[in-house]
Amino acid sequence: MKLYSDSFEKLINELSRLPGIGPKTAQRLAFFILKMQKEEAESLAFAIQEVKNKIHYCKVCNNLTESDICNICSDQNRNKEIICVVEEPNDLIAIEKTRGFRGVYHILLGRISPMDGLGPEDIKIDSLVGKVKKGGIREVILAINPNVEGEATALYIAKQLKPFSVKITRLAHGLPMGADLEYADEVTLTRAMEGRSEMFST
Amino acid sequence: MKLYSDSFEKLINELSRLPGIGPKTAQRLAFFILKMQKEEAESLAFAIQEVKNKIHYCKVCNNLTESDICNICSDQNRNKEIICVVEEPNDLIAIEKTRGFRGVYHILLGRISPMDGLGPEDIKIDSLVGKVKKGGIREVILAINPNVEGEATALYIAKQLKPFSVKITRLAHGLPMGADLEYADEVTLTRAMEGRSEMFST
Numbered sequence: 001m002k003l004y005s006d007s008f009e010k011l012i013n014e015l016s017r018l019p020g021i022g023p024k025t026a027q028r029l030a031f032f033i034l035k036m037q038k039e040e041a042e043s044l045a046f047a048i049q050e051v052k053n054k055i056h057y058c059k060v061c062n063n064l065t066e067s068d069i070c071n072i073c074s075d076q077n078r079n080k081e082i083i084c085v086v087e088e089p090n091d092l093i094a095i096e097k098t099r100g101f102r103g104v105y106h107i108l109l110g111r112i113s114p115m116d117g118l119g120p121e122d123i124k125i126d127s128l129v130g131k132v133k134k135g136g137i138r139e140v141i142l143a144i145n146p147n148v149e150g151e152a153t154a155l156y157i158a159k160q161l162k163p164f165s166v167k168i169t170r171l172a173h174g175l176p177m178g179a180d181l182e183y184a185d186e187v188t189l190t191r192a193m194e195g196r197s198e199m200f201s202t
Numbered sequence: 203m204k205l206y207s208d209s210f211e212k213l214i215n216e217l218s219r220l221p222g223i224g225p226k227t228a229q230r231l232a233f234f235i236l237k238m239q240k241e242e243a244e245s246l247a248f249a250i251q252e253v254k255n256k257i258h259y260c261k262v263c264n265n266l267t268e269s270d271i272c273n274i275c276s277d278q279n280r281n282k283e284i285i286c287v288v289e290e291p292n293d294l295i296a297i298e299k300t301r302g303f304r305g306v307y308h309i310l311l312g313r314i315s316p317m318d319g320l321g322p323e324d325i326k327i328d329s330l331v332g333k334v335k336k337g338g339i340r341e342v343i344l345a346i347n348p349n350v351e352g353e354a355t356a357l358y359i360a361k362q363l364k365p366f367s368v369k370i371t372r373l374a375h376g377l378p379m380g381a382d383l384e385y386a387d388e389v390t391l392t393r394a395m396e397g398r399s400e401m402f403s404t
Contacts, residue, residue, distance in 0.1 A: 003295050005268045007256045011249040017242070019234050020227065031292055032221050034253055034266065040219070041254045045247035047213040051236055052243045054209045064236065066207045090233050093205050 008034070062107035062124055064089045072096075072104055079103045081138040085128060085157065087111050087145060095143060103141075106131070111144065111153040120156055128157065132164050139167040146173055210236070264309035264326055266291045274298075274306055281305045283340040287330060287359065289313050289347060297345060305343075308333070313346065313355040322358055330359065334366050341369040348375055 004012065008030060015026035033041055057063070058070035065071070072078055072092075082103030086092050092105050110123040131137060140161060144150040158168050173191035175184055184192070206214065210232060217228035235243055259265070260272035267273070274280055274294075284305030288294050294307050312325040333339060342363060346352040360370050375393035377386055386394070 002273060003298055005257060005266060005273075007249070007252040007268060008266060011253045014246040014249040017246075018231050020230070025222065027292065027295070028222070029220050030253065031290070033250055034257060036254070038254050041250050044216040044219075045250040047209070047216040048235055048243050048247040048250075050209040051213045051232065052238070052240050055207060055236060064207060064210060066209060071204060071207075088233070090229065093229070096205055 057107075057109070061105045062089075062109055062127075063092055063105060077102070081136060082141065083128070083131065083137055083139070084141045084143050086143050087150070087153075091143065091145075103139075108144075108153070111149050112156055113149045115149075123153075125157060125160065129160050132161055132166050137166050139169060142168065142170040144170070146171075259309075259311070263307045264291075264311055264329075265294055265307060279304070283338065284343065285330070285333065285339055285341070286343045286345050288345050289352070289355075293345065293347075305341075310346075310355070313351050314358055315351045317351075325355075327359060327362065331362050334363055334368050339368050341371060344370065344372040346372070348373075 002009075011030045011033065012023070012026045015021055015029050016023055018026075021029070033044070036044075054066045055064050056066075058065045058073055059068055060073040061070060063070040063072060067074075079102050083106050084092075084095065084101060084103055085106045085108065086095065087108050087110065089107055092107060095101050095105075106124070106128045108123045108125065108128075110118055112118060112120055112123065128140075132140065140157075142154040142157060144154045144157075154170055161168055172195055173188065174195050175181070175188060175192045181189070204211075213232045213235065214225070214228045217223055217231050218225055220228075223231070235246070238246075256268045257266050258268075260267045260270075260275055262271055262275040265272040265274060269276075281304050285308050286294075286297065286303060286305055287308045287310065288297065289310050289312065291309055294309060297303055297307075308326070308330045310325040310327065310330075312320055314320060314322055314325065330342075334342065342359075344356040344359060346356045346359075356372055363370055374397055375390065376397050377383070377390060377394045383391070
């Protein structure tokens with residue numbers, strides 16, 4: 001005895017593939033979509049297709065864009081001498097939301113991860129080295145996620161860039177704002193101690 | 203400065219309309235869809251459109267179906283003398299999953315909710331009364347959610363059906379399996395006491 005009709009089951013299956021959506025949530029979403037106005041459902045379906053048709057990677061920094069070169073790379077007010085290296089386009093968005101960074105980006109589209117069979121040649125390291133080699137870059141900020149694979153990726157990139165006269169920095173590690181010392185893990189706390197700064201500089 | 207490209211922002215907006223999907227999750231899903239194979243994204247978009255095009259309500263019980271009459275209503279092995287009344291198609295699925303019920307259903311497609319401006323005439327009560335009036339029904343089980351609006355709906359339906367010679371029952375209330383007495387709310391516990399049954403029937 002089938003519980004769902006074919007097209008409904010198909011939609012549940014399709015929705016279940018999305019990250020963080022289990023079978024129960026997929027069923028709930030499918031019921032919601034079924035109750036939507038037809039135009040709304042069409043609009044959702046169209047948005048999914050559009051994003052696949054229109055968006056590709058920026059030729060300069062690998063950011064997502066609908067043109068050849070992304071908004072940030074083509075912005076004359078951004079400082080092209082400072083490159084912030086991130087793993088994925090969503091990392092770029094996280095940093096842009098702080099509104100504090102006025103340089104440009106370089107997106108690796110991944111990280112070195114031997115477990116997943118990803119080596120340095122599988123991510124966009126060569127083009128970053130190329131940019132630095134060409135000159136005109138003052139600083140490369142490695143804003144890569146602070147975990148084992150991210151640290152390995154940052155170390156690898158730092159070694160590749162060492163021969164060139166460029167400042168290589170990375171984001172500070174420490175306690176997140178609003179955190180509680182008692183619940184901080186040892187590694188974070190150690191990093192926070194190591195990176196401590198004077199409150200009244202003499 | 204725009205963070206997202208137009209089509210990407212549109213997809214995030216469309217996804218945010220879904221229940222339980224906030225802006226952060228919508229962004230995560232949108233990035234995932236962007237990384238999908240084009241065929242996979244097409245397939246998801248198609249499934250959304252298909253479900254709207256193909257599925258409608260069963261003429262007999264208001265269940266979701268791709269034909270005129272749903273699988274359950276057209277199944278000769280189901281007992282048509284027992285009607286289980288539920289609010290929504292997903293309640294039907296929950297009961298079907300228990301594999302214990304062999305009667306048929308009547309789906310109200312809502313409940314009486316004065317707060318939302320929904321009266322008895324806005325849900326499928328008339329057609330239920332019609333079925334009972336026509337005869338051949340032995341029992342109507344009111345499997346409506348046990349909350350204020352659900353109780354009011356059940357009471358209203360029970361009153362409507364009272365003139366006819368039909369048994370009207372409702373689901374048992376009590377402690378859920380695996381529950382802890384200490385954490386049960388008072389109403390549930392009161393109901394569980396009221397509905398207590400003998401362990402050794404004499």
